[in-house]
Amino acid sequence: MHIIFGYELDSASFPDALGQEMACQGTAVLGPHGLLGVVETSLGLSGMQVPQAVRIGQYLKRLREFDDGGRFYSRSMQADAWSVAKQLLTWRDELVIAGWQRGVPKGASPRLRDLTAVEQLHHLELAPGIGDRLNNAIGTLNSTRKLDIQLIQLIEPRLSLPQSWGRLFNALLQCDVRVEEVEKTVFDFADHDISDLNILRRALQGEKPDPGSIRVDGSMTILRGADKYEVSEALASWLEVRDLSKVLIIRGNGSFVLNDALHAHNLPGLGSESRSRWRTALQVLPLILSNHWEPFDPQRLLEILTLPKSPIPRWAARYFEKSLRDHPGIGGPKWKEAWESVVANYQAKASGKEDAALPKGSVEAFQENLSFWLGERRYDPKQGMPTAVIRDICTKVANWASTRGGLENDELLITSAALANAAGDSVAASGLDKVTLPQLNRILDSVMGEGLENPVDFPQAAPWSQVETPGQVWGSADTVVWWNFTSSGVDQRRIPWTLAEREALCSVGVNLEDTRQARLREAGYWRKPVAAAAKQLVLVIPESISGEVAVPHPFWDEIRYLLKLNEAEIQKLSFNAQELWKNHTTKVIDSLINRNSVPEVSIAAPYREWSIPPVCILPREGESASSLFKLIQCPLSWVFQYIAKLYPGDLLALPGVSQILGTLSHFIIETMVSESSKWNPDEAERRALQLYDEYVPKIAAVLDHPGRELEKLRHRQQVGQAVKRLFSLIEAANLQIVGYEVKKERSFIEGKVLEGRIDLILASSEGESIVLDLKWAKKARYKGEELREGKALQLATYGWLLEGEEGRFPAGGYYMLAQGELLVSSCPLFPDPNVIHDVNLEDVWQRSLNAYRHRLKQLQNGLALAEGIEDFAESESPTEKQEIAEVEDSLELGARCEWCAFLNLCGARG
Ligand code: SF4
Incomplete structure (x- = not known):
């Protein structure tokens, strides 16, 4: 086997193993990890690699075992044990890779002695890291072992490598493996070449350039732009007109912005580093775990229920989703209803009455499984969740993800299954009985922090070559483009050991790599693209990245210094991507780029008058107060x-606090009325407060969240007062409750039905009725105004529904719960301050009916008016004006576009 080795070649290489060949056998281009893997395989040492998070858990167990409260890490452990274990394991691994044999001299610092003692706890498992594997491989290699490796060619000097890897090469030499250095990227320049690029090459070799020798000949260019969008467009435009087979691109992490620009110019994408922890497949485990903590968070459960791929079957999730939107809590009446419907549905499916795929297993098993995913058992974050429970959750998520991922060929889901298992193993390895919420978050962060690659964000087949870092270049290309030539991604190295500690370590054979040595190696890599570019080097520098100012790459300082570039020369060497938008034809670096303007298209003005096929709209089978209101407001x-049956997407929104309090108050009053139709105000308040305390977790769980204690208390008082005041008003008016949440319907127009649910019906001893609607509106003003202006269509509708039974039109009113205020239409049942005498609901109803008929006629004539859109052509709409004039005494309701779900659809947003 022939290996080409470079310290940076683990992930990419230019040229690759094929070089110029169509195919080759027995040649591999490898970095340190790849080489170690080959050696281990040859020696029969390869085994399952344990995820780093599991090793952290194992190391945490060792640290805890040795911790007697007096260790250098003891106090930090109390604050954040997982992070401490993670950091100390990193230090330990660095020492091992540098040759640490688990010993320190007498007089070493306490932290070195403590780490050494932890290392001696052999009875506690610690899976090998890369340092252990390297040492094991070196220890196993000896002159008697024959390896299937004949030649290793190093593309960089052996002495420039960290000593640990140098030791591996020494051991390989003893096994008759030939190791030779073939640094291909030596500066190769012709004396007569006076290009800017060659001047830079000479300068990097130590020659001093003559002042003014830079000619701006296009061999070295800086492509600048305000951001990645600008430079991407300029780069893609330039690449489009070139011979791409001779181009090498150093892409770094790549960029989806650049990929999009390349695609827009019909060029293949470079791919990009697209790891994200926010991929949906990775969300399942954290969401399921977080749903097992107290207090219950309805939003969290809603997220689980609405995941594109959720462990809860979609058909069942819909019932719980609806329950949460109606009553955002768990265990309340809607929640129980949801459970009953789900079980009934399951039984129907299981007994084959429905066509859908049948869930398997018994009802009890199904319920138990569902209850697990819904997280109906919860744990106190401070006390912690038992390790066994966490492991169980991780295993269940892993099993679900691997099964479903396998069935649907979903790579991300399959990978997330492995991560879920790793999370479970990490928790178990830590030896903790219980894990608190912050600890669990840290563990998840270690396991999933890096996220997953987007499987579709890979480099596409392209005529050009590409690498990720300059250290991966060891061949020559006509043009080298260094994308994102900025300091982002340049490593900040720091050694945690003091000088004395390093000396102590050195005395026992631990050779930690000097920071300077590492820096020099890295700086050597930066020079490679200059050496590799036969004709042209393009450095692409966006001035900002994601809104942050981007600093040019540190190598730029070296170039400027060596070439003694002044600002004027730098300007000449630079192409500003903005120039591309200024003219039809622009010279970008060395190529003329033509751009054509696209004709401007103005956005269509919104229509006020929408045409619909005449007579296609008939009165519906049934109407309600709200549908009448809508038709009159905006047809x-x-x-x-x-x-059209359009409705806004539910997204992940739960009702706001106002709405939740309205629902809770309605429920409390309904429960109280079902218990007794007559309440003494003080008793009513007491009972309301009891019900509030009992039902907040079931209907308004959001109020139970930490930090909302005062708010919850304030609303408790408000609800208690609201109920007390309501029953005081009823008592003072000497009225009886004769109905609560009563559903009524009455034959309407052309045999259609009008229906409504009336909150509260009260009656006097003389049999006179009044309907009340209970509102928890923060701004009671609107309801008051509506009633005063004779626009209370909802109350008028309820009155008309009741009139059918009682033979006379009752009065009606709003009771504003939050304010404890009552306003009613003209009637003798309540004292004057509560009554608006000039409003008669029967009149309101008559005017509503006129308006309804008019709107319906308009629709049947083929006109649907968008009332919220200004009538720009008022004089040109005589039809409408005339028709409106014809309708006498009709209710007018202004469109409330700000509350309308169709704002974007009709164009009223403008
Ligand atoms: S947003 Fe459009 S559809 Fe909605 S009320 Fe206003 S005009 Fe009518």
């Missing part, structure tokens, strides 16, 4: 909602 929104 177009009514058509969207009730005819």
